[in-house]
Amino acid sequence: MKEVRPYGLRRQRDSLAAFNRVIESKSNHAPAYYNKGSLLIELGRFAKAWATLEKAQPVRLSLRQNIR
Numbered sequence: 001m002k003e004v005r006p007y008g009l010r011r012q013r014d015s016l017a018a019f020n021r022v023i024e025s026k027s028n029h030a031p032a033y034y035n036k037g038s039l040l041i042e043l044g045r046f047a048k049a050w051a052t053l054e055k056a057q058p059v060r061l062s063l064r065q066n067i068r
Helices: 009-027 032-067
Strands: none
């Protein structure tokens, strides 16, 4: 049976990629105020995705136990 992937994993990866893009643009001397704002937004998205992932974890474990 296919392993159940917790919802939010892809979003977490995407937000991490966006987070890295912001870091790169910061090192390319883009306006600091823009970077600070978008960095906060991306951190928020990352935290949200992480919370979703944490919430999904117990469900996945119980499903795995039911299969066994």
